[in-house]
Amino acid sequence: MARPAVETRERWAAHVEATGGLMASSDRLLSLDEWGVSTTRRLLSGPGGA
Structure with a gap:
């Protein structure tokens, strides 16, 4: 996504x-661009982000 x-x-x-x-x-x-990688990392880190 x-x-x-x-x-x-x-x-x-x-x-x-x-x-x-x-x-x-x-x-x-x-298949991810820079936005996709950083957003996926942020969302996988959960509330508060990393």
């Missing part, structure tokens, strides 16, 4: 962040 091809990725990320973060990600790391 954090790949550049996902048009609603910012909205999806905001929703996940508001509801507690990610427990896992299925995006291939090589």
Whole structure:
């Protein structure tokens, strides 16, 4: 969901962040741009971020 091809990725990320973060990600790391990698890391770190 954090790949550049996902048009609603910012909205999806905001929703996940508001509801507690990610427990896992299925995006291939090589398919992510800088925004996708940093957002996935932040969401996987849970509330408060790292």
